[in-house]
Amino acid sequence: MRLMIVGQLEGYISAAGKIALQRGAKVIHCEDTIEALGALRNGKGADVVMCDIKQKIGQLVDDLEKERIHVPVVACGIGTDSRSAVKAIEQGAKEYIPLPPDADLIAAILEAVTEESNTMIASDPAMKQVMELAEKIAPSEATVLITGESGTGKEVMSSFIHRKSKRKDAPFIAINCAAIPENLLESELFGHEKGAFTGATARRIGKFEEANGGTLLLDEISEMHPSLQAKLLRVLQEKEITRIGNNEPVKVNVRIIATSNRNLEQSVQKGEFREDLYFRLNVVNIRLPSLRERPGDIVELAQFFTDKYAEANGVETKKISAEAENKLKAYGWRGNIRELENTMHRAILISLEKEIEAEAIHIQDSAFSQGTSSGGGEANAPDPNGVGSAGEKASNDVQNTGAVEALVGKTIADVERDMIINTLDHCLGNRTHAAKILGISIRTLRNKLNQYNDDGAAIPKAG
Ligand SMILES: Nc1ncnc2c1ncn2[C@@H]1O[C@H](COP(=O)(O)OP(=O)(O)OP(=O)(O)O)[C@@H](O)[C@H]1O
Ligand SMILES: [Mg+2]
Incomplete structure (x- = not known):
């Protein structure tokens, strides 16, 4: 993790920096927010910025947002002056750290803000095999394409490969090709010069240069526009990039990992993804099994998340009851x-018994559920990833007819609304995840939610 400390912090800097270093972070120091902004523009990236409360935090947060530099800012100041803490949070700081720094607090905050998760649970034979392949190819320089349904762990696998590679001490930079508007993605990747386009207020280094010497994760590459796919292919072949508004190519040395939750071969066939780029990326393919294909990991993962969220919420962790285990194992986990x-996060918060009871495991058993509690197979919900098996689906259509009949009498709009709100609730209000599971774009989801909100429906808040 890379930590940027901004300001003087009255001599506490070195103490805070030292704690962070001991926890394995790389620390950069900037005198003020202007220097910090400059460093971030120049590709000296950070995973978290710790900023003295005396600095212009609001201005920094605004500038970062304007320039689409995504990094959480944490405020710190002497003592527990609650007024300045509140002010910093109001100005957009994610957290407030009182000084002098407390080692555990810094560690906890760094962890919470960056949500770094390196644990890889892989006991099921299907997953063990995948881990063996990953270990084997990690030290090579090969480009890796990681595929798998949404939520199967493509991002954690990418960082695992980086950590096991020769590049582990160099940066690991991720960019989500689906989350960045099409017209801005090119500048995010390759950088731009001041004035290259409206809104380019300063020169900015792109992710390729930021990742130099290390690994660049092109997350959800299937969503990249064909014209940019062509540019990317050229960059991979020539190993040099050109910033927008500049003609001088810059040599870059990055290892590429790409992920996709769509079937890229199908996208190639449909003409949506360039075949030459597909072959260039798919030197090694790691296909992550769905959770249905690795049932041996379900209980261990469930206990792991229970412990994790018990700790994060400051409550005692619990064992999972046998009955709850059975319920978890029987579900389809789309x-x-x-x-x-998400299910276990919720369960540890609402469980009332000594062990987590089956009732605390909230999974949907309705027609639009993501699996069948009776059959344990796939649901008849549309497959957002286009990677399900048609045969399996057909058999489940039969299993689910009872549930579908129960919907007779409702309008499609009603069913759609309930399905969207229930899914969002299930994802603890996380719109990105809900949209993925529903197989619709985030924009569509937002529009629908606005409409339901106007109609007076209760919309789950992000939490
Ligand atoms: N083997 C594992 N052991 C423990 N936790 C895991 C494992 N795999 C994934 N996770 C956790 O599951 C969550 C989803 O993983 P991740 O974000 O890597 O999935 P993804 O395939 O990239 O999903 P999406 O397609 O939605 O982007 C994360 O919180 C991650 O830490
Ligand atoms: Mg991902």
Whole structure:
């Protein structure tokens, strides 16, 4: 993790920096927010910025947002002056750290803000095999394409490969090709010069240069526009980039890992993804099994998330009861590990018994559920990833007819609303995850939610 400390912090800097270093972070120091902004523009990236409360935190947060530099800012100041803490949070700081720094607090905050998760649970034989392949190819320089349904762990696998590679001490930079508007993605990747386009207020280094010497994760590459795919292919072949508004190519040395939750071969066939780029990326393919294909991991993962969220919420952790285990094992987990994680987060918060009871495991058994509690197979919900098996689906259509009949009498709009709100609730209000599970774009989800909100429906808040 890379930590940027901004300001003087009255001599506490070195103490805070030292704690962070001991926890394995790389620390950069900037005198003020202007220097900090400059360093971030120049590709000296950070995973978290710790900023003295005396600095212009609001201005920094605004500038970062304007320039789409995504990094959480944490405020710190002497003592527990609650007024300045509140002010910093109001100005957009994610957290407030009182000084002098407390080692555990710094560690906890760094962890919480960056949500770094390196644990890889892989006891099921299907997953063990995948881990063996990953270990084997990690030290090579090969480009890796990681595929798998939404929530199967593509991002954690990418960082695992980086950590096991020769590049582990160099940066690991991730960019989500689906989350960045099409017209801005090119500048995010390759950088731009001041004035290259409206809004380019300063020169900015792109992710390729930031990742130099290390690994660049192109997350959800299937969503990249064909014209940019062509540019990317050229960059991979020539190993040099050109910033927008500049003609001088810059040599870059990065290892590429790409992920996709769509079937890229199908995208190639449909003409949506360039075949030459597909072959260039797919030197090694790691296909992550869905949670249904690795049932041996369900209980271990569930206990892991229970412990994790018990600790994060400051409550005692609990064992999972036998009955709850059975319920977990019988479910279809269309949203995979992420869905299991959300389910266990909720379960530890609402469980009333000594062991987590089956009732605390909230999974949907209705027609639009993501699996069948009776059959344990796939649901008849549309497959957002286009990677399900048609045969399996057909048999489940039969299993689910009872549930579908129960919907007779409702309008499609009603069913759609309930399905969207229930899914969002299940994802603890996380819109990105809900949209993925539903197989619709985040924009569509937002529009629908606005409409339901106007109609007076209760919309789950992000939490
Ligand atoms: N093997 C594992 N052991 C423990 N936790 C895991 C494992 N795999 C994934 N997770 C956790 O599951 C969640 C989803 O993983 P991740 O974000 O890597 O999935 P993804 O495939 O990239 O999902 P998406 O397609 O939605 O982007 C994360 O919180 C991650 O830490
Ligand atoms: Mg991902």
